[in-house]
Amino acid sequence: MTAALAGIAAVAVLGAVAAVSAREARIALTGLVIALVAAPFVADPLPDVRVLALRVVGAVLSAQLLWPAVRGGMATEGGSELGWRAEVALAIGAAVCGWAIATTLSAVPPGVDLPADVVPPGPFDQAVVRFAAPAAAGLAILALAATPVLVPKDPVRLGLGLLLLIDGVTLLQVGLGGAAEPLEQLAIVAALVAVAAGVAALARITPSGEEEQVR
Amino acid sequence: MTLAITAGVALAAGVAAAFLRVRAPRPATIVGFFGLLATAAAAAAISPDDILPFGSVRLEGSELVRAVAMVWAASGAGLVVIDALGRGSHAVAAPALLGIGATVLALGATDGEASFAFLAAGGVATVVLPAAAAGRSRAAVAWRALRTVVIAGFLGLGVIAWESSPAGPLGAGAFGGAVDPAGTAGIGLGLIAVVAAVALRTGAIPTHVWAARLVEAIPSAAVPAALAWGGAAFALVAASWAVAALGPEASGLGVERGFVAVIAGATLLLGSAAAFLHDDIEHVVGYSIVADAGIVLLAFVALDPAVQRPLGAWVLAYATVKTALAGWAAAVRGRFGLRRVPDLRGWARRSPLLAVGLLLIIVGAVGIPGSAAANARARLVTLAVDPPFEALLLAAAVAPIAVLGRLLVAGWRTSPSAGGGIDGVAADPGDRVWRAQPRLVAPALLVIALAGLGVAVSLGAIPVGGGGVPQPAAAAPG
Numbered sequence: 001m002t003a004a005l006a007g008i009a010a011v012a013v014l015g016a017v018a019a020v021s022a023r024e025a026r027i028a029l030t031g032l033v034i035a036l037v038a039a040p041f042v043a044d045p046l047p048d049v050r051v052l053a054l055r056v057v058g059a060v061l062s063a064q065l066l067w068p069a070v071r072g073g074m075a076t077e078g079g080s081e082l083g084w085r086a087e088v089a090l091a092i093g094a095a096v097c098g099w100a101i102a103t104t105l106s107a108v109p110p111g112v113d114l115p116a117d118v119v120p121p122g123p124f125d126q127a128v129v130r131f132a133a134p135a136a137a138g139l140a141i142l143a144l145a146a147t148p149v150l151v152p153k154d155p156v157r158l159g160l161g162l163l164l165l166i167d168g169v170t171l172l173q174v175g176l177g178g179a180a181e182p183l184e185q186l187a188i189v190a191a192l193v194a195v196a197a198g199v200a201a202l203a204r205i206t207p208s209g210e211e212e213q214v215r
Numbered sequence: 216m217t218l219a220i221t222a223g224v225a226l227a228a229g230v231a232a233a234f235l236r237v238r239a240p241r242p243a244t245i246v247g248f249f250g251l252l253a254t255a256a257a258a259a260a261i262s263p264d265d266i267l268p269f270g271s272v273r274l275e276g277s278e279l280v281r282a283v284a285m286v287w288a289a290s291g292a293g294l295v296v297i298d299a300l301g302r303g304s305h306a307v308a309a310p311a312l313l314g315i316g317a318t319v320l321a322l323g324a325t326d327g328e329a330s331f332a333f334l335a336a337g338g339v340a341t342v343v344l345p346a347a348a349a350g351r352s353r354a355a356v357a358w359r360a361l362r363t364v365v366i367a368g369f370l371g372l373g374v375i376a377w378e379s380s381p382a383g384p385l386g387a388g389a390f391g392g393a394v395d396p397a398g399t400a401g402i403g404l405g406l407i408a409v410v411a412a413v414a415l416r417t418g419a420i421p422t423h424v425w426a427a428r429l430v431e432a433i434p435s436a437a438v439p440a441a442l443a444w445g446g447a448a449f450a451l452v453a454a455s456w457a458v459a460a461l462g463p464e465a466s467g468l469g470v471e472r473g474f475v476a477v478i479a480g481a482t483l484l485l486g487s488a489a490a491f492l493h494d495d496i497e498h499v500v501g502y503s504i505v506a507d508a509g510i511v512l513l514a515f516v517a518l519d520p521a522v523q524r525p526l527g528a529w530v531l532a533y534a535t536v537k538t539a540l541a542g543w544a545a546a547v548r549g550r551f552g553l554r555r556v557p558d559l560r561g562w563a564r565r566s567p568l569l570a571v572g573l574l575l576i577i578v579g580a581v582g583i584p585g586s587a588a589a590n591a592r593a594r595l596v597t598l599a600v601d602p603p604f605e606a607l608l609l610a611a612a613v614a615p616i617a618v619l620g621r622l623l624v625a626g627w628r629t630s631p632s633a634g635g636g637i638d639g640v641a642a643d644p645g646d647r648v649w650r651a652q653p654r655l656v657a658p659a660l661l662v663i664a665l666a667g668l669g670v671a672v673s674l675g676a677i678p679v680g681g682g683g684v685p686q687p688a689a690a691a692p693g
Contacts, residue, residue, distance in 0.1 A: 149362065158358065162365045169369045169376075173328065177380030183269035183324060187332030190317075191368065194336035198343035198361050205347050206354040 301549015
């Protein structure tokens with residue numbers, strides 16, 4: 001379970017890397033789907049199957065809503081201005097930080113002094129990985145989302161960034177305190193779909209050739 | 216179940232109106248109008264005993280949710296008609312419905328994280344739909360507003376997740392330990408972060424630029440849903456969580472609370488000054504909403520459970536009164552086709568009914584001494600700051616007299632060049648033609664009705680109960 005959890009977390013981060021750095025918007029959208037679909041599975045224990053289904057449907061629907069904007073040419077050619085190598089390095093750095101923070105906090109809760117004879121768990125113990133994997137993935141995805149959210153190249157990239165921002169926050173939340181409650185999962189899906197629909201609606205009215213005005 | 220039904224009616228009608236708006240604006244407005252009436256009717260049935268479990272989280276009815284949903288839905292119906300009879304943007308009903316639906320779910324959820332996610336979703340609808348209907352020239356403004364609303368919502372969600380988690384600074388209580396100095400710093404950081412989220416969402420100074428641009432980009436009648444209702448609901452959820460979770464540690468957060476007090480005071484005073492100085496009536500509406508958010512921020516300075524009830528009363532009152540003000544601006548714009556105060560000289564002579572509406576709005580905004588809203592504002596100020604700053608902030612309560620009084624004074628002036636105002640006002644046939652042209656006068660009557668509702672809420676005619684949003688999940692660790 002430990003390796004599987006870390007593996008799914010890595011898949012989510014790789015999807016996010018593709019979403020922010022792919023030159024072609026179609027590949028970026030595919031990366032977004034991977035990141036959004038993988039995210040709810042980065043949890044131990046897994047949420048209820050109905051919640052998982054809801055999140056998967058929400059992820060696919062969000063990407064589907066963005067598709068007309070991509071097909072309509074609202075996304076400019078060229079990926080991240082940092083380049084995919086820099087994005088990968090950024091993601092790895094953030095993931096390591098997230099893993100280390102989660103390891104430290106899960107080993108020694110704040111305000112608690114461990115007795116001297118108690119050995120804190122290692123960073124790859126199962127009890128630690130169930131928090132560290134989602135925390136690492138969440139922090140990595142948040143770091144990747146920062147550029148398209150703050151300095152977007154075009155409306156589609158801003159939409160991708162905002163959806164990744166939501167994805168990253170929810171993963172970080174799982175890393176801090178476990179999977180969200182069903183009502184919150186419903187609210188998260190509502191937010192994902194609302195953001196994607198909003199981006200699609202605004203992409204329709206953004207004048208062609210003036211994509212930079214989203215900055 | 217009544218709470219879920221209310222939200223379901225609002226969301227279903229909102230989605231239907233949003234889709235219809237693309238090809239059939241008038242039917243969209245009709246669907247939205249009746250959807251708002253149905254939402255108000257459904258909200259009247261919400262009971263404090265109404266509980267719908269979702270795992271360990273619940274949707275709970277309360278007097279506050281009932282009051283908010285009823286009053287805002289009824290106000291929204293009035294705004295829809297004013298817009299339809301005036302500018303005819305037909306972009307008011309869908310965002311109002313979606314915003315109210317999300318607000319009902321957010322104020323009813325016993326989990327602050329779910330509440331913030333609902334409010335982010337609703338906020339996106341309230342800023343995007345009217346901007347998208349406004350056309351290509353408004354796209355840039357809408358993009359920035361969309362980004363701000365999403366960041367605010369998920370910043371709030373992230374703060375709650377971190378603070379309340381076993382690994383967060385409030386998690387120490389769950390392990391039986393005391394909060395150490397680093398934990399106190401973490402709690403203070405959480406307070407700053409959640410206030411930053413509220414400031415972003417409400418457009419408080421210095422994060423007001425997106426709000427100022429948005430109000431000039433969208434129809435006036437759509438401003439309350441985007442700014443007043445969304446910001447108010449966001450602040451209610453955030454304050455309820457902050458009081459429950461951070462309140463017990465408030466004594467150790469002197470520096471952070473002082474910083475928040477500065478932001479709140481600056482928002483109240485500078486927002487009022489900006490509303491007074493701007494000539495554009497839509498800016499006046501926007502900045503007066505921003506100024507009221509300054510009072511809301513005082514709840515985060517006090518961090519006292521005693522703020523819950525006055526905060527609920529104040530939020531409901533200010534959002535409703537400013538809804539009436541937005542209705543007045545929409546009616547003026549629709550009737551005279553003008554938006555600058557100097558150009559509107561003589562408007563009150565042409566339409567005494569609109570002047571009566573604005574007078575009632577001033578009464579609601581300033582508050583009759585002893586009324587629920589005036590008491591709530593005074594209580595929030597008293598709980599948050601000490602003399603002499605208390606007197607300064609209490610004195611700012613009369614700022615609406617200057618801000619809105621200026622509009623009224625301009626209405627009674629005559630233009631030296633045109634003998635009754637410039638063309639848009641001079642060409643108006645006046646209220647006396649109400650039999651011949653009811654479409655011209657009906658918006659003024661609706662403004663009076665909205666203002667009357669605002670005054671009734673200010674007087675405390677609609678109970679808000681305890682005023683807070685249930686937050687048992689946040690309250691446990693502290």
